[in-house]
Amino acid sequence: MNIMNKQFINNLGILSEADFSAMHDSHVVIVGLGGLGGNFSNNIIRLGIHNITLIDFDKFELSNLNRQLFSNQQNIGKYKVDVISAALKTINPNCNIRTINNRIENINLKDLNHIDYIVDAVDKPKTKIFLSKLCNNLNIPLLHGACAGWYGQVGWITPGCSLLEETYKGEVSGLETSLLNPSFTPSAVAAIMTSEFTKYIQGSKETTINELLLIDLYNNKMIKTGKNYG
């Protein structure tokens, strides 16, 4: 089957056919299907990612409606993995989507087929630390994303790098407890996660690796925290 069909033709302005093929063949595991994970899954299915595993234990609730892309009045009370899997299938019926309705701490990812990338879209710092250690053990890169209020953080964490563990060390929560998350920040941060994802697959030198891209939507600024973190 020709994987490059008209559905994805407009991605080819920035993707080579080799990039597209690499994306198509990769297996992406998205952990957390809230504001970040929902928007990110939407972005990558439209980018042409073919193999996706969705992990979340939660159901949609009313308070999700302000920012979580696939939530609506009809699916309140339904499991996020089921709703989002069905929605992604309507965008690309040919994609392979696996759903796991459980907490990441309870899952043995070694049972899954080969994983290329794990995406951190969870909402608890302690779970982010867990994911960082998990990816280190599995020897695969982690795409980190986080947001609160006007602000976000994005960056690739490669095996052996303890940046996330150091950043979240000893802290049970960040600004999200006071600033919460408005309608627009998760989608903006998920878009930047997707561009970082794309650059990583392309092997771009502009990719944010083992540092954090700090996003400030209030002041319209983005800065990197700096290299030299091993």
Added chain:
Amino acid sequence: MVKVIFYNLLRSKYNVKEMFVNPGSIRNIIEEILEKNIEMNSSDFKTCVVFYKGVPIHFLGFQKMIEDNDEIIITHFVGGG
């Protein structure tokens, strides 16, 4: 002098982007910042994260010395999704 870049919450709350202070420990640097910016609340710095050469440093590590001509970022982390 040490270049201090303020980011996210502190930048938004106090409308300050950067300033130059004397070299010293992060604790000393924060004291100088507070002396020069009396509108700033010291409690905002207890929950901040300082990035120095790419490494995040929390409150308990604020004895870390910052050399002349170096640069630090003072920010707050976010953990939401």
